[in-house]
């Protein structure tokens with residue numbers, strides 16, 4: 001896997017379609033454009049008001065939450081999204097004002113020759129981030145809840161860490177620095193991502209491969225993180241395995257090389273934030289799993305949230 005990710009020439013990046021994200025998005029960018037255009041602007045999403053005293057279907061509920069986080073209106077409405085963002089972009093171009101948000105950052109980015117992104121690139125990248133951040137985070141958070149409900153010892157320790165932090169933060173919002181200090185939380189996030197296989201595979205093209213010339217190559221990410229040569233008893237949710245770093249190249253759920261997930265730190269941060277606010281009150285679910293395209297709880301995962 002690591003070999004494929006490091007071989008941009010041998011296994012060029014090529015997904016079957018870019019209809020949804022748009023031809024001018026970072027995801028569709030050919031290698032040279034990708035390298036020169038995209039510095040990675042820092043992104044951080046945080047919601048404080050995610051407490052409810054209600055029974056919910058976790059997966060669909062999280063989808064709504066992640067919609068909000070990335071300001072999604074409807075995934076079917078790419079055209080409408082593009083129109084809206086384009087109109088906003090035009091309005092902004094007429095005004096000399098700094099908004100300090102993603103659109104602003106994308107409008108300012110320059111390569112070493114001072115070239116900026118085109119309007120299409122700005123808009124397609126905003127739409128891509130919305131699409132990229134939608135299902136992935138919803139699925140990861142859903143599985144995190146499920147694992148915590150099944151491992152009450154882990155949930156208990158997570159609550160202890162959370163309580164200790166909350167004591168020092170009365171009335172204040174949690175910051176990204178606080179999240180990095182939550183060592184136990186970080187293990188929960190890594191183990192969830194490893195076991196949940198949110199992004200099961202990526203596409204590469206074997207153009208220069210002698211044996212498989214012209215074939216599309218699916219690099220099956222799930223394989224690395226569930227291989228017993230990389231992780232002992234790999235299907236077991238075990239936080240202790242994160243007491244030391246994973247073997248290089250064994251855990252590549254965010255991809256690797258030049259096309260590594262642009263939001264891999266944001267994703268970790270978002271999961272940690274959701275768990276920080278919601279690691280209370282989950283009930284033991286009887287989880288049945290469906291596997292295509294990604295593993296998901298068949299019933300959407302029924303949970304009850306309660307205020308601590």
Ligand code: HEM
Nearest residue numbers: 027129132133136198199202253254255259261262263267
């Ligand atoms: C658990 C969460 C996530 C997982 C497991 C994940 C996984 C991945 C993987 C495997 C790739 C590489 C695709 C390839 O090499 O062909 C990727 C790329 C990407 N992801 Fe994520 N992702 C997650 C969350 C997000 C979020 C929240 C966003 C946006 C807000 C996002 C935006 C992107 C973008 C823009 C790319 C393309 C990067 C490039 O081509 O340079 N992802 N992601």
